[in-house]
Amino acid sequence: MKVISNQSEGQEKFELVTEQHDGRLWPTVAICCVLAAGFGQAQNYESHWNLQAVNADGTSAWNGTHPFKIRGVLLCNPDEMLDYTPNFLPYDATNIGNLGGQWQIAFQAVEPGDRGGTFCYMAQNYGNLGWIRDTSRSYSNEAWTAEVLRLNFDPETMHQFRAGDLIEVTANISLFYGGKRNINEAHYNDPQYNFYITLVQSNYGLPEPEVITLADIKNPDDTYIFDQTRATGGEHYQGMRVRINNLTLVTTNGWNPTNSWAGRLCIAADSTGRTLPLRHPRYSLGPPPEGVFDAFGIFNQESGSGSQGTNGYELFVQQVIPQQTPAIAIASKAMLSWPAGGAAFEVEYSTDLTNWHVLNNPVIAIASTNIVLDELTYPQRFYRLRKTN
Structure with missing residues (x-):
C-alpha cells in the first residue's frame, strides 16, 4: 500500500511517499520544494530555561515570540x-x-547556560475536543500518517x-498546559501551525541523569516543592533526565x-512517606x-490545568534498577564478600548465634566487592553483616 501526502500553501509543497512493510509505514521518497510556510524563517533561537519560565502561580511567564528555534538532545524514542x-x-x-493517534517527545537543553527541557505534542482528532467539535480540524488517517512520518x-x-539524537525544533506556535509550555499545533491541522524537527547530530548521547530523592521535590508533608525561581523543587528538574533513588x-495497577x-500511572514512595506518580512507558519494564x-526517566509535569502549574510533577519511567540487599557470600571456605558502595557494613561472627563479636580482619576492596578473609580453625562460626550508618 502507498500513501501520498501532498500539503501545499500557495506555491510551496511537500510530498511524502510511503510504503507499508511489516505492518508499518516507512518513507520511500521525499520530494521537498519548501517544507511548509514559515519553515526555516525562524531566526531567533530560544532557550529551554526562558521558554519554561513561570509565574508565582505556576503559569507561563514566557514573553518571547513565534516562530523560534530551540535545540536539545532527544530523551525518548517517538513511540x-x-x-x-x-x-x-x-x-x-x-x-x-477521543483524540485518535497521539505523538509526543521530550528533549533536554545542551547549550551552555541553558537548563531544563521541553515537550512536543500533536494529536489526530483535534475536532473531537469539547471546545472545538469540528471534524475539519482533525487529520484523516492518511494525513496523520504523513504527519507522523514527517516528524519521525x-x-x-x-x-x-x-x-x-541532538535535534533542532522550529516552532510556529506553543501553548502552556499542565504546568509547562509545549511546542504543538495549537489544536489545528493547518500547516501554518506545524512544528519541524531537523537532525543536528545523530547519536549525540543521552545526558547523565541528575540523581535526586523525593526530598528534593516534596516537602515532609508530601506536598510539592514549587519554586518560581526554579532553583529548587520540581521546576528545577522539569523536562530533564533524572534518577530517583530509594x-x-x-500501587501497581x-x-x-x-x-x-x-x-499507566503507579504511585511510589520513599521511607519518609513522600510519594510520587510514576508513569510506565509503552514498552515492558518487566514485572513491578x-x-x-531506583528509577531513571524524564521528570515531567501534568497538573491538568492551563491556569496553574504548581503541582502534578511525575516521573516518566524508562528504566528501573532494584537495590540488592547486601548478603555475605562464602567462597573458598574462608572468604566473605559483599557488594561495595552504598551503606557501610561491618562483619560480625558468633559461635552460638547469641553472642556476636566484630571481626576485625581487614576489608579488601576489589572492583565493586568488599572481601574479608578469616581462618577456619573453629568447629563452627557464623557470620553476619551489621549496618553501621
Whole structure:
C-alpha cells in the first residue's frame, strides 16, 4: 500500500511517499520544494530555561515570540510515550475527547547556560475536543500518517529520530498546559501551525541523569516543592533526565505498557512517606519491582490545568534498577564478600548465634566487592553483616 501526502500553501509543497512493510509505514521518497510556510524563517533561537519560565502561580511567564528555534538532545524514542497508530473518528457526541493517534517527545537543553527541557505534542482528532467539535480540524488517517512520518524522520537524511539524537525544533506556535509550555499545533491541522524537527547530530548521547530523592521535590508533608525561581523543587528538574533513588511501589495497577497514557500511572514512595506518580512507558519494564529500587526517566509535569502549574510533577519511567540487599557470600571456605558502595557494613561472627563479636580482619576492596578473609580453625562460626550508618 502507498500513501501520498501532498500539503501545499500557495506555491510551496511537500510530498511524502510511503510504503507499508511489516505492518508499518516507512518513507520511500521525499520530494521537498519548501517544507511548509514559515519553515526555516525562524531566526531567533530560544532557550529551554526562558521558554519554561513561570509565574508565582505556576503559569507561563514566557514573553518571547513565534516562530523560534530551540535545540536539545532527544530523551525518548517517538513511540515511547503515546500511541500514534492512526485512528480517525469524526466528531459526534460519542467521540468527544477521543483524540485518535497521539505523538509526543521530550528533549533536554545542551547549550551552555541553558537548563531544563521541553515537550512536543500533536494529536489526530483535534475536532473531537469539547471546545472545538469540528471534524475539519482533525487529520484523516492518511494525513496523520504523513504527519507522523514527517516528524519521525529527518527531512534531509531520512535518519529515524531516536533517543540520544541532538535535534533542532522550529516552532510556529506553543501553548502552556499542565504546568509547562509545549511546542504543538495549537489544536489545528493547518500547516501554518506545524512544528519541524531537523537532525543536528545523530547519536549525540543521552545526558547523565541528575540523581535526586523525593526530598528534593516534596516537602515532609508530601506536598510539592514549587519554586518560581526554579532553583529548587520540581521546576528545577522539569523536562530533564533524572534518577530517583530509594523508591518502593505503593500501587501497581498502572505497571502495564499496554494501558493508555492515563492508565499507566503507579504511585511510589520513599521511607519518609513522600510519594510520587510514576508513569510506565509503552514498552515492558518487566514485572513491578519488589522492594527498594531506583528509577531513571524524564521528570515531567501534568497538573491538568492551563491556569496553574504548581503541582502534578511525575516521573516518566524508562528504566528501573532494584537495590540488592547486601548478603555475605562464602567462597573458598574462608572468604566473605559483599557488594561495595552504598551503606557501610561491618562483619560480625558468633559461635552460638547469641553472642556476636566484630571481626576485625581487614576489608579488601576489589572492583565493586568488599572481601574479608578469616581462618577456619573453629568447629563452627557464623557470620553476619551489621549496618553501621
